[in-house]
Amino acid sequence: MATKLHRQFDVKGRAPVVALDDLSISVPAGSLTALVGPDGSGKTTLLRLAAGLLLPDSGALQVLGIDVAKDPQAVQDRISYMPQRFGLYEDLSVQENLDLYSDLHGVSHAVRRERYARLLEMTDLARFTSRLAGKLSGGMKQKLGLACTLVRSPELLLLDEPTVGVDPLSRRELWEIVQQLVDAEHLSVIVSTAYLDEAERCAQVFVMRESRLVAEGTPAQIRDNAKDLCFVARPKEGTHARTLQARLLDAPEAVIDAVPEGGEVRFIRRPEVDASAIESLLDGAQVQPAPARLEDGFMVLLRTQQSAPQAAKSSATTAVASVPAADKQEVVIEVKDLVRKFDDFVAVASTSFNVRRGEIFGLLGPNGAGKTTTFRMLCGLLPASSGFLQVAGVNLRHARAQARAKIGYVSQKFALYGNLTVSENLSFFGGAYGLRGKRLAERMRAVVQEFELAGQEDATSGQLPGGFKQRLAMATSLLHEPEILFLDEPTSGTDPLARREFWRRITALAEAGVTIIITTHFMEEAEYCDRIVIQDAGKLLAIGTPHEVRSRAGTQAANMEDAFIGIVEQAREKTRAAPQEAMA
Known part of the structure; x- marks a missing residue:
């Protein structure tokens, strides 16, 4: 239970940042509770306070009946906490990581045997106990992190966005594990998440924004904010959902x-607006009412908090893109029989596809499927073992540097210089792209305006909130007006509000003729793509339009999430069946 909890952080050269502002909440025991809200709303700070890792500046906080500020160790002895970046030791095996965390928590050897067996069964890691943690896929790392967190049986489990960067299959498996623990052990769980479908599983949901509590209630109560306001529109023939x-x-x-879904567009009408006022926007699309979901109620709550309605950014066509008009059928990326091996391990096996000018092309696959390796080869960051690969008219096997001058790249993790200011990063990378003097100044002004970085130019990049870091990364990648933009899970961990804004910009860039290659674990984002590829175990399983x-x-x-899981599971079942058929 928290009462008028306040916490702020000092930032060198700037005003203090308020993370929690007089927050009061009460979390029920023995159930799943979700914290949701935009980046910077205070979710992680609240969890760290509950774990006794931070002290509040004012207010009261009790966890399991204990005053955390007075006795944080007593709380830590009874809870387990899994932060966003859980500290696995990558040069230790799965078993050695489990043993290490058991030693740290003083778990007896008698208890370990039974606990390990249950955790390894739940996480399906029993086959991999001798594998180094650094060699695990992203989803397997998250499951091992959860297992290490649970080597002792806690009364309260705190999970800070445990499924960020995890594919839909692994997400589903993680949630099955958590639900088992709640059902079998009556464990209390508080989870922060950017996935609103995950929050829908919880008994209680707290919606946070800008360090304050906006709403609380059951998923049904949050959904009711959008009751009778939700519709699905099927675009007329020839119109893309995006x-x-x-x-x-x-x-x-x-x-x-509004968000694409299954070839249609799901949208929420403002309650004060008559349905007839939207007819001109729909341009002949067929419309049907739809039941409200938790995400709909969430979006209503956050949009109504804004002082005035704001349109998503769409000026990218003029501000950051000036690709010459070209034939949209022109092939700008051509891949034939592409192979990448790491010693005896085949990461990408004989993959072939092409990408056309102005196309949004999605690379999808479970963690460890080979899509990141494919992505890095397309960017010229990793050489192919064999095969043909041409990007922007340049053969990447012979002239990677020449091709890189025509592309922009945004990595999954913030890859700019955290100790430099926003302006210094833009100036440095602009120079690396060959921009100088007046032209560099013009481009810096253009991207600062487009990505709403004005006023942040002198801020240290590493101390920016997550949403601003993403904007800066995008601004940097577009300084030199590239023909092709590579985006590696750019919205990982971002909330629905930020994702809508991001994709409005991407749609505008594609309309301007920029070719977009993107990897993502948000299956809703595949609906924005003109075509997608699904990979697993290095092999191409499916390619085509989302439909x-x-x-x-x-x-x-x-x-798309159902389709993704179905295609991957069918392929894996065939792979498992093949050796048995050969032996028969």
């Missing part, structure tokens, strides 16, 4: 939210 979505988002006076991929997965695939 085009209709952009038109709706650009009318914030009438529409609260074609959903159709391939069968009638049971109601959305």
Whole structure:
């Protein structure tokens, strides 16, 4: 229980940042509780306070009936906490990591035997106990992190965005593990998450924004904020769902939210707006009412907190892109029989596809599927073992540096210089791209305006909030007006508000002729793509438009996440069956 909890952080050369502002909440025991909200809303700070890792500046906080400020060790002896970046020892094996954390928590050898067996069974890591943690896929690392967190049986489990950067299959498995613990051990769990479908699983949801509590209640109560306001529109023939979505988002006076889904567009009408006022925006699309979801209620709550309706950014066509008009059928990336090996391990096996000018092309796959390796080869960051790879008319096997001058790149992790200011980063990378003098100054002004970085120019980049870091990374990648933009899980861990804004910019860039290659674990984002590839175990499993991929997965695939899981599981089942058939 927290009462008027206040916590702020001092930032050198700037005003203190308020992380929690008179926050009061009460969390029920023995159930799943979710903390949701935009980046910088205070979720992580609240969890760290509850874990006794920070002290409040004022207010009271009790965990399991203990005053955390007075006796943090007593709390830590009864809880387990898994931060966003859990500290696995990558040069130790799975078993050695479990043993290390058991030693740290004083878990007896008698208890370990039974606990390990249960954790390894739940996480499906029993086959990998001798594998180094550094050699595990992202999803397996998260499951090992959870197992290490649970080597002792806590009364309260704190999870800070445990599924960030994790594919849908691994996400589902992680949540099955957590639900088992709640059901079997009556464990209390508080989880912060950027996935609203995850929060929908919880008994209680707290919605936070700008260090304050905006709303609390059951998922049904949060959903009710969008009751009778949700609709699904099927675009007329020849209109891409993202085009209709952009038109709706650009009318914030009438529409609260819009997102592509299954070839259609799900949108929320403002309650004070008559349905007839939206007809011109729909441009002949067929519309049906839809039941509200937790994410809909969340978006209504956050949009109504804004002082005035704001349109998503769409000026990228003029501010940051000046790709010459070109034939949209022109192939700008060509891949034939691409192979990448690491010693005897085949990371990418004989992959072939092409990407056209102005296309949004998605690379999807489970953690460890080979998509990041493919992505890095396309960027010229990693040489291919064999095969043909041409980007922007340049053969990457012979002239990687020449090709890199025509591309922009945004990595999953913040890869700029954290000790430099925003302006210093822009100036440095602009110079690396060959921009000088007046031209560099013009481009810096353009991207600062487009990505709303004005006023942050002198801020140290490493101390920026997550959303501003993402904007700076995008601004830097577009300084030299590249023909092709590579985005490696750019929205990992970001909230729905930030994702809508990000994709409105990407849609505008594609309309301007910039070719977009993106990897993502948010399956809703695959709906923005013109075409997608699904990979697993280094092999290409499916390629086509989102509609074609959903159709391939069968009638049971109601959305892209269902299609993704279905295609991957079918392929894995065939792989498992092949050796048995050969032996028969």
